[in-house]
Amino acid sequence: MVQRVQGVISRAKDAPVELTTILVPDPGPGEAVVKVQACGVCHTDLHYKVGGIGNDYPYLLGHEAAGIVESVGPDVTDVQPGDYVILNWRAVCGSCRACLRGRPWYCFNTHNATQKMTLEDGTELSPALGIGAFVEKTLVAAGQCTKVDPQAPATVAGLLGCGVMAGIGAAINTGNVARGDSVAVIGCGGVGDAAIAGARLVGAHTIIAVDTDQRKLDWAKEFGATHTVLVGDGDVVEKIQELTDGFGADVVIDAVGRPETWKQAFYGRDLAGTVVLVGVPNPAWNLEIPLIDIFGRGGQLKSSWYGDCLPSRDFPVLIDLFLQGRLPLDKFVSETIGLEDIESAFEKMHHGDVLRSVVTI
CATH class of the missing domain: 3.90.180.10 (Medium-chain alcohol dehydrogenases, catalytic domain)
Structure with missing residues (x-):
């Protein structure tokens, strides 16, 4: 009926x-x-x-x-x-x-x-x-x-x-963040903060939050960011490098999805580091970058679909972690x-x- x-x-x-x-x-x-x-x-x-x-x-x-x-x-x-x-x-x-x-x-x-x-x-x-x-x-x-x-x-x-799983999964499933890694997250809305929470959950040592809004950076600290970078207060790539002994982060997650933020992620990672794109780009945007830079820096350039999650596997585990007070x-x-x-x-x-x-x- x-x-x-x-x-x-x-x-x-x-x-x-x-x-x-x-x-x-x-x-x-x-x-x-x-x-x-x-x-x-x-x-x-x-x-x-x-x-x-x-x-x-x-x-x-x-x-x-x-x-x-x-x-x-x-x-x-x-x-x-x-x-x-x-x-x-x-x-x-x-x-x-x-x-x-x-x-x-x-x-x-x-x-x-x-x-x-x-x-x-x-x-x-x-x-x-x-x-x-x-x-x-x-x-x-x-x-x-x-x-x-x-x-x-x-x-x-x-x-x-949707959003929280996309962020957590971008860090854990797609980015393979591991204990002791350094991580930078560009864009600290719901998805970005979820990526920060995911990185903290698996034991990342340094977690850098990047955003244009100081209020969002303050929120990011509540989810586990150890450092913050306010866009406009110096060069973002240089700031990330300064916070990672001059090398860049092991994993950089772009939760915005603009050409300029992806480039920040690309150049803000360490050699052989990983870039994860989880922010959804506008179909009209294009990216131009020297191919030699892609070859020379090595590593992995990834896109994250729904945090590469398997709901039957990931949802129950994450709910259990919440109930345990860990997420x-x-x-x-x-x-x-x-x-x-x-x-x-x-x-x-x-x-x-x-x-x-x-x-x-």
């Missing part, structure tokens, strides 16, 4: 978001309906709203979510009604060339629910990142549901669904809000006033 619930959509490019009635069908084969308890407000949702990702309006926004499985479709065995889950946007297929080679975090055939949620007039909705969680209940592929310990509050757990996920939550407050949350995000606003439902 179709359910009528309240949810937030973006109806047209850069139009104010709307709280409206959403129709959610019963789950079909391989699908699940999840009662959303909390969902973070992510920059990706804002990108959908302003037309930075596509033009498949109307979008059902929201994707950093946790909640309770309400019902499942035929043949679903991995989750069942009552399970407490974090939603992920990379449900692995298990059969593509990446999965068959034992690298499911690179799955090239991730999937979403087959059926569509709609407006009351039958207009099909495009769920953000295949999830659409600014809504009381959402329809997803069952593989997008990852069971975790229900002791973790949904306001915290849901953040692993401060709660510090990412700047405020909790209602569905009716999302437009205001986008404004706060735009001005850098919050790390994460989290919608509670």
Whole structure:
């Protein structure tokens, strides 16, 4: 039976978001309906709203979510009604060339629910990142549901669904940060601070936070930054080198994704060091760099997709670390809000006033 619930959509490019009635069908084969308890407000949702990702309006926004499985479709065995889950946007297929080679975090055939949620007039909705969680209940592929310990509050757990996982994974999974390493993180929003937290978690010795905003640098210290560099207060590359005995950092993570920040990451690393790009670039931006510099400095130049995470492996472990007091996920939550407050949350995000606003439902 179709359910009528309240949810937030973006109806047209850069139009104010709307709280409206959403129709959610019963789950079909391989699908699940999840009662959303909390969902973070992510920059990706804002990108959908302003037309930075596509033009498949109307979008059902929201994707950093946790909640309770309400019902499942035929043949679903991995989750069942009552399970407490974090939603992920990379449900692995298990059969593509990446999965068959034992690298499911690179799955090239991730999937979403087959059926569509709609407006009351039958207009099909495009769920953000295949999830659409600014809504009381959402329809997803069952593989997008990852069971975790229900002791973790949904306001915290849901953040692993996107930005926080992207940052932690950029440090641990993609950058392979190890005990005693030096790390620099350029851009200290939610993703950058998560990378800092990840580097601290695995025992990095020196963790340098770089940003244009002193307030964000102060936040970065709470997640484990040992040093800070304020952009504009001297050359960023020279500052990173000064803090690493003149050599540069073993791993530099670009959480901004601009040509100039990537170059800072490239030249701010040690010889044979690693650059990790996790900030999402504008498709119109290009990078020009001497090829001899790429050859001469060696090392690894990497891009991080969703922190190269495998939700079934990483989410439960990170939640356990939070419950043990070793990973401060709660510090990412700047405020909790209602569905009716999302437009205001986008404004706060735009001005850098919050790390994460989290919608509670």
